[in-house]
Amino acid sequence: MSEVYKRELVFIVAGIVAAVMMVTYFFDIPVLNGVAQQFQVWALIIQLMAIGLGAINLVRLNYRHIQRKSEGIWVFSAWFMVLFSIMLLLGLVGLATGSEHAIYSWIFTHVYTSLSSTLYAITGFYIFSAAYRAFRARNIDAAILLIGGVFVMLTNAPVGAVIWKGFPIIGGWFNIAGQVPAMRTFTITGALGLLAYGFRTLLGKERGFYGEAGQ
Amino acid sequence: MSSESIWDKLQTVDRRVFYWILFITLMIPYLRPIGFPITTNPPPKGIYDELSTVQPGEVCLLSINSGVSAWGDCLPAMVACIRMLADQGAHIIVWGMGHTDIDITWREIMDRSPELKDYVYGEDYAYFGYIPTQETTIALLAEDIRAVFSLDRYGTPINDLPIMKDVNEAKDFRLMLSSDTGDVQGYYIRQWHTKHGTPIGSIGIAMNASGDLPFFLSGDLFGLSGGSRGGAELEQLTGKPGQAITTMDAISVSHLLVVFAIILANVGYFATRGKR
Numbered sequence: 001m002s003e004v005y006k007r008e009l010v011f012i013v014a015g016i017v018a019a020v021m022m023v024t025y026f027f028d029i030p031v032l033n034g035v036a037q038q039f040q041v042w043a044l045i046i047q048l049m050a051i052g053l054g055a056i057n058l059v060r061l062n063y064r065h066i067q068r069k070s071e072g073i074w075v076f077s078a079w080f081m082v083l084f085s086i087m088l089l090l091g092l093v094g095l096a097t098g099s100e101h102a103i104y105s106w107i108f109t110h111v112y113t114s115l116s117s118t119l120y121a122i123t124g125f126y127i128f129s130a131a132y133r134a135f136r137a138r139n140i141d142a143a144i145l146l147i148g149g150v151f152v153m154l155t156n157a158p159v160g161a162v163i164w165k166g167f168p169i170i171g172g173w174f175n176i177a178g179q180v181p182a183m184r185t186f187t188i189t190g191a192l193g194l195l196a197y198g199f200r201t202l203l204g205k206e207r208g209f210y211g212e213a214g215q
Numbered sequence: 216m217s218s219e220s221i222w223d224k225l226q227t228v229d230r231r232v233f234y235w236i237l238f239i240t241l242m243i244p245y246l247r248p249i250g251f252p253i254t255t256n257p258p259p260k261g262i263y264d265e266l267s268t269v270q271p272g273e274v275c276l277l278s279i280n281s282g283v284s285a286w287g288d289c290l291p292a293m294v295a296c297i298r299m300l301a302d303q304g305a306h307i308i309v310w311g312m313g314h315t316d317i318d319i320t321w322r323e324i325m326d327r328s329p330e331l332k333d334y335v336y337g338e339d340y341a342y343f344g345y346i347p348t349q350e351t352t353i354a355l356l357a358e359d360i361r362a363v364f365s366l367d368r369y370g371t372p373i374n375d376l377p378i379m380k381d382v383n384e385a386k387d388f389r390l391m392l393s394s395d396t397g398d399v400q401g402y403y404i405r406q407w408h409t410k411h412g413t414p415i416g417s418i419g420i421a422m423n424a425s426g427d428l429p430f431f432l433s434g435d436l437f438g439l440s441g442g443s444r445g446g447a448e449l450e451q452l453t454g455k456p457g458q459a460i461t462t463m464d465a466i467s468v469s470h471l472l473v474v475f476a477i478i479l480a481n482v483g484y485f486a487t488r489g490k491r
Contacts (some may be wrong), residue, residue, distance in 0.1 A: 019261065023272065025410065033358075037362065039351075040351045040352070040354055040355035040358075040362075041355065043349065043355075044347070044351065044352050044355060044362075044363060045351065047347040047349055048352075050347075051347060053376040098370065107422070108316065108318070109319060112316060113283045113316075113319055114429070116282060116283040116284040116316070117283060117284055117286060117287070119284060120284035120285065120287070124237070124469065125233070125237055125238075125474070128233050128234075128236075128237045128469070128472065128473055129233040129234065131473050131476055131477055132233060132477070132480045133230075133480070135480065135481075136479045136480065136481060136484045137481055138484075142415075146481070149477075150474050150477065153473065153474055154470065154471075154474065156421070156444050156466070157444075157463075157466050157467040157469075157473055158251035158444075158447075158463050158464075158466070158467050159251050159470070161252070162251055166239065168254065174430065175425070176428075177297070179425050179428070180428055180429050180432060181424055183428065183429050184429045
């Protein structure tokens, strides 16, 4: 099959799928509903296969780094391979026995949980340092952002209302009258953009997903 | 002798100083709780009010789309909601997407919810585990749950679970709660609420609250719990204090510290602006 046919086939398939999904979202057509549901099942299967494919790709990539002894990387790749193998083996043992292996469970509960929570919590320290260094009223826009931010912070923290009852009222105003219209604008313009993207896909004019962006 | 003023020096303080100040300050409320009063706001109250109307036997869904890293923000609200639903006698179905660690989160919710002790697995609640997320999966779940799940997390065919007898699509749920660190709640709004009318409540990290608020104000979400503050308000409303209320003192102290730092930095900035 020539490259042209292969390309056109992708656009035709994408166009048909997009048309079916869009029509069934807005209209109740029993025949099309069945087809749309089948497409969704296929999409789920593809997603599950993508997870497996991602794992294989990760192993290949790290194996290459170890093989080439890539400077500054191969040690981490080797460590990844060790941990990946342990988790994979323990997971497979759990699958075979029908119950989660105790070590697998222990690693998740006592290693992964602690590391995950710690990494997220550390951002608080960075934010504190960054707020001191970067949050400057250099111009009127930055000053408005700064004042709004301070009021919203003191609205969210219970201490704000204790210091002054006006903080939650003004912070609430910043939230409702300031932030919500802006967020609605983003949401609506984003949705309109998505609609345009959908129509372009439907007409075969959107070629980014085929690796032809910018052509 | 250096001609640098105190304001000049304050502009170049080592970042580790801030880390230590924050660390030590955060210790204070944990060692000696202050107990600032917590007022309740309409978004978490919306969740409480809607959950209050759930009748015994009605099926509710919790979709855990947040990972362990978001426990501080999302877990207290999830626990408060599950405890309240159990008090109401609701049947609860749980699944999750986006994070492969949801098993631990669900285990933690069960550990913190003594009300679930009397619940019988398969009859009063069921847990389906993790599924990969895309909007198509959520659209499919809205139409046919059995097309996505044939077994629960423990390998039992879902047709063997009494709780699933009359449940197969979005319309069969009285309401659903989505705990989020990302976009999944938006998928539920589009595929479950807009298309099928399923009421949706959102439990999100604090950062999500600003993005979710327009959906609460438009009525697409019946309630919204943003960050640990939302969790604390729910704990207060349900009368079951938990982790979030304890955290509120630390939130107050840390926020106050950040505000103080911003003011100090700006005073320094204006004091030294002429020199630059």
